Amino acid sequence: MTTPLLSVENLSVAYREGDHTARVTHEVSFAIAPGEVVALVGESGSGKTTTAQAVIGLLPENGRIETGAIRLNGEDISRWSGKRLDVIRGRQISLIPQDPTSSLNPVRTVGAQVGEILRIHGERDRSLIEARVIELLGRVGLSDPELRARQYPHELSGGMKQRVLIATAIALKPQLIIADEPTSALDVTVQRRILDLIDELRRENGTAVLLVTHDLGVAADRADRIVVLQGGRIQETGETASLLASPRSPYARRLLADAPSLSARTFRAAPAPGEDAIIVDNLVHEYQSSGREPFRAVDSVSFTVRAGTTHAIVGESGSGKTTTVRDIVGFGRPTAGAIRIAGTDISALKGEALRKFRQTIQLVYQNPFSSLDxxxxxxxxxxxxxxxxxxxxxxxxxxxxxxxxxxxxxxxxxxxxxxxxxxxxxxxxxxxxxxxxxxPKVLVLDEAVSALDVTVQAQILKLLDELQKERGLTYLFVSHDLAVVRQISDTVSVLHNGQQVEAGSVEDVFLRPQSDYTRELIDAIPGKRSHALA
Amino acid sequence: MSRYILSRLGQALLVLWIAFTVSYLLLQALPGDAILIKFQNPELGLGPEQIAALREAYGVDSPLWQQYLHTLGNFLTGQFGYSVVGSVPVAHELLANLPATARLASLGLILATALALAIAFLATLAPFAWLRGALQSIPALFVSIPVFWLGIMLIQIFSFRLKWISVINPGEIEGLILPVITLAVPISAPLAQILLRNIDEASTQGYVAVARAKGASPTWVLWKHVARNALLPTLTIAGILFGELLAGAVITETVFGLNGIGGLTERSVRFQDTSVIQAVVVFSAAAFVLVNLAVDLLYPVFDPRLRKAKGVLA
Incomplete structure (x- = not known):
């Protein structure tokens, strides 16, 4: 190998908290060759983001590099002043951030924010900046770039915002892009398109990418080499194919086993016949807004769930899955259609009767950080x-x-x-x-494992599985993550723009999808490459 | 959008009416009235019958609800009545005193804003942690200083000890320096506190990290990204602080013996000149409501998220 573009050597970073300091990474070393994609994979607290922040010199104020070196083209930049780093940030190393929504300034136009990187690095000619901004916005696949440049971030979807941020990151053709969980806040189909775009631009400009991700499936698809981190220490480093085929460290083996997108494709056995615990019949839910046509968020959705089984509702943001669930647990009133839970028609329930009914059906929310007092x-x-x-x-x-x-x-x-x-x-x-x-008889799990790390997610899924068997529970499992759905559900409904585009047993839907949308969803599950390799 | 403005105007009128009614009732509940205070002086030599006649002439002997409706009607047609003490129409008193107070208040507001911005930005950009900490504690100090005490202290130090500013017949500008400072300091404190908090919050946002990754310096990030987002919530507080400004003007004008709405208020309260007090209350409420209405309507100009799709301001 020639001189690496980036070489991180024995990097230890510590955070100061009050009087004492806590080390969060311990002698981390890896290298990236020009044009190479290296994935830093780990769970929360593994030090992957800290390592990436250290590389671009943006550690939080209380963070400090204790030992080690960060060499960019052979020169150690780890002790550089902020002023010196400002020259290479954006020009040689750039960043694609995690959450596109909070990463764009809400009060400035998209064009101003893309153009800013050119202005910071010395471009003064306004018309030149404007032309380049429009060229960049077009390059990342945004329709009507002239219009986009004049728009504000809130007028764009999440995927579009991430494209804007990518346009900014590639503006000065940097040698290295740090992509920090670039797609974890996006829907699966959008995630795939964004990763494809990063891939394409990288090849075009010969840019190296440091991909930070918790998703081993994404790393498997996109990286040349993978660095597995746990608790601030490197557990394993290797070529993607060989690491996935034969992980040497126990931690990497566990990660691989727990990753739903990479684990073996076994389906649950077909449910035994029995009573129906949930019957949803032609559910319609419209939202009224003054002066406009009512918006039909859910349009004739029907399914039945056998007692003691798991039914999954799958869809991306705006698909109507949240509205459906709110109606089923009795928080919302459907415009039309019937919902029967354990034999009770809940659309007839009001006041005290509705309150009593909540014993029958309970909800576990997505975000465990805000749902507990x-x-x-x-x-x-x-x-x-x-x-x-x-x-x-x-x-x-x-x-x-x-x-x-x-x-x-x-x-x-x-x-x-x-x-x-x-x-x-x-x-x-x-x-x-x-x-x-x-x-309760029925448990609604609304993205209940989406915010968790894969190994923790695997433990919670196992617990849910055991509880279902012990107590004969019926689960309604709402998720955007098809890989998880495949693992724990018996039957599934796929929602798209309020319509039910597919329904049936998980095996049927996954192996013989009827609609194009379902096919697209299934194709978007990361980790395809590892199956091809295996 | 026009419906929004109409409903806001309706709310504003309601607030004015409530302010009028409450102050009217409170003033009526006071024992005695201005006529008694002015004419009961034995040196004037007026008998009880003559005072009763005067009371009738001023209309203070009719039932309360009649007086209320009468006064309300007068206010609605722009007649604020006569000042008993000054023997001139209240409107004249107000107009004569308004320019001085408007000047004092606007200069005070400008200085308070400048002080708040300076404290907040210096406390963010200062090179040493101890200096940032010291600057951050200034607002807490400022907010706890009473206006009257500050005024007296400033006169003590700058006029009597240092003799920089004369107290007796100062020049027009010279005479404004200390009152403006007195008024501005306590108002700058909550502004600076809110601003500092908002700067802290905006600094943790993703777009700040992205801007730093573009190679922007801390100063660039503060000006181009943090400042505007931090100023937005501060605008609301600035509108509410306008009330403090009016209250502060009363005390400041009294301490420095200046003419103005504040001085007028103090005088009218002392002599229980109800019609003047009534007019001052309604006038202040109107100014307060208008300023806050303006703040609300200005929001969409600064925050694109609040602009309705191609509304009047877009």
């Missing part, structure tokens, strides 16, 4: 539904709560703590316990 203890959170539903005996309540918390795997030491002190996976266990304390 920060001022209550874990015990209090799980106990509250029992109090609401009239269990007066404190000893009975305590016995039920403790038994359930034991079952979902929360050790006794955590029960007096508040949610702040818990990890994401532990919080989601609390949310599951809270939902199950009333012994």
């Amino acid at each position: 920060p001022r209550q203890t874990v015990f209090g959170i799980v106990e509250e539904p029992l109090i609401n539903f009239g269990e007066r005996d404190a000893a009975v309540r305590a016995q039920k709560v403790n038994a359930l918390l034991e079952r979902v795997g929360l050790p006794e030491a955590l029960r007096k703590r508040r949610p702040r002190a818990l990890s994401g996976g532990q919080r989601q266990r609390v949310a599951i316990a809270r939902a199950l304390i009333l012994d």
Whole structure:
């Protein structure tokens, strides 16, 4: 190998918190050759983002490089001043950030923000900047670039915003682009197109990419080499194909086994015949807005779910899946159609009857960080539904709560703590316990594992599977992640713009999709390349 | 958009009416009235019958609801009545005193804004952590200084000790320096606090990291990205602080013995000159409501997200 473009040598970064410092990366070393794609893969807290931030010199204020070197074209930039780094940032190293929505300034036009990088690096000619901005916006596949340049970020979709940020990152043809989870905030089909675009531009300009991702499937598809990080230490480095085919470190093996997109494709066996726990018949939900046509968010959606099985609702943002779920749990009122849960027609329920009905169907929300009251203890959170539903005996309540918390795997030491002190996976266990304390028949899991790391996600999915078998629960599993759906569902409905484009058993839908949209969704699941290699 | 403006105007009128009614009732609840205070002086030698006649002439002996409707009608037609103390129409008193107060208040607001911006930006860009910390604690100090005390202290130091500014017959500009500072300092403090908080919040946003990754310097990032986003919420506070400004003007004008709406208010309260107080209250409420209406209508100009698709301001 010739001189690497970037070489990170024994990099240790520490954060100062109060009086003491905590090291978050330990002697991390890797190199990127010109034009190469290297993926930094790891879960939250693995140090992958810290490493990427250190490379571009944008560590948080309390972060410090303790040891090691970062060589760009052989020159160590790790001790450079901010002023010196400003010259290479944007010109030689640029960044594609994680969340396109917060990464564009809401009060400046798109054109001004793309043009800014040219102005910072010395271009003064306004008409030249304008022409280049429009050329760049066109290059990243935005329709009508002249119009886009005059628009504000809130007028663009997430995918379009990410294209704008990519246009900015490639504006000065840098040698290295750091892509920090560039697609984790986007829908799967958009994610695929954005990754394709980065690939294409990279080839065109011979740019190297440092791809930071938690998704081993994405890394498998896009990277030449993979660096696996855990707890700030490199566990394994290798060519993508050989690392996936025969991981040497135990951690890499576990990651590979837990990644839904890379694990073996086995489907659940067909459900045994039985009662229907959920019947949704021709559900229609319209939103009224004054002066405009009512917006039909859900348009004649029908499905039935056998008791004790899992039905998945799959769709991207705007597909109507959230509206459907809100109607099913009785938070929303459908415009037309019928919903029967465990034999009860819920559209007829009102007031106290509706409140009582909530014992039958419970909800686990997507975000375990905002769905738990920060001022209550874990015990209090799980106990509250029992109090609401009239269990007066404190000893009975305590016995039920403790038994359930034991079952979902929360050790006794955590029960007096508040949610702040818990990890994401532990919080989601609390949310599951809270939902199950009333012994419901149906559990709605709204993106319940989407915010979790893969290994934690695998543990929660396993727990859900066991609980379903023990208690005969019926799950309605809402997700955008087809790989997870494939793993845990019996049947599935695919929603697209409020319409149900596909319904059936998971095996049928995955192996013999009827609609183009479903086919596109399935193709967009990352990790295809590893299957081709395997 | 026009419907929005109409509903806001309706709200503004409602606020004015409530301000009028509440102040009217409070003033009526006070024992005695201006006529008694002015004419009961034994040196004037007026008998009880003559005072009663005067009371009748001013219309203060009719039932409360009649007086209320009468006064409200007068206000609606632009007649604010007569000042008993000054023996001139209230409107004249207001107009005569308005320019001085408007000048004091606007200069105070400008200085307060400048102070707040300077504190906030310096506290963000200053090179040393201890200096940033020191600058960040200034607003907390400023906000706890009472206006009257600050005024007296400034006179003590700059007029009596240092003799930089004369207290007796100062020049027009010279006479404004200390009052403007007195008025501006306590108002700059909450502005600076809000601004600092918003700068902190805006600085953690993704677009700031992206701008740094483009190679922008900290100063560039502050001006081009953070400042405008941080100023938006500050605008609302500035509108609300306008009320503080009016209240501050009353105290400042009293402390420095200046003519103006503040001085007029203080005098009218002392002599229980109800019609003047009533007019001052309604006038201040109108100014406050107008300023806040203007702030609300200005928002879409600064924040593109609030512009309705091709609305009047787009």
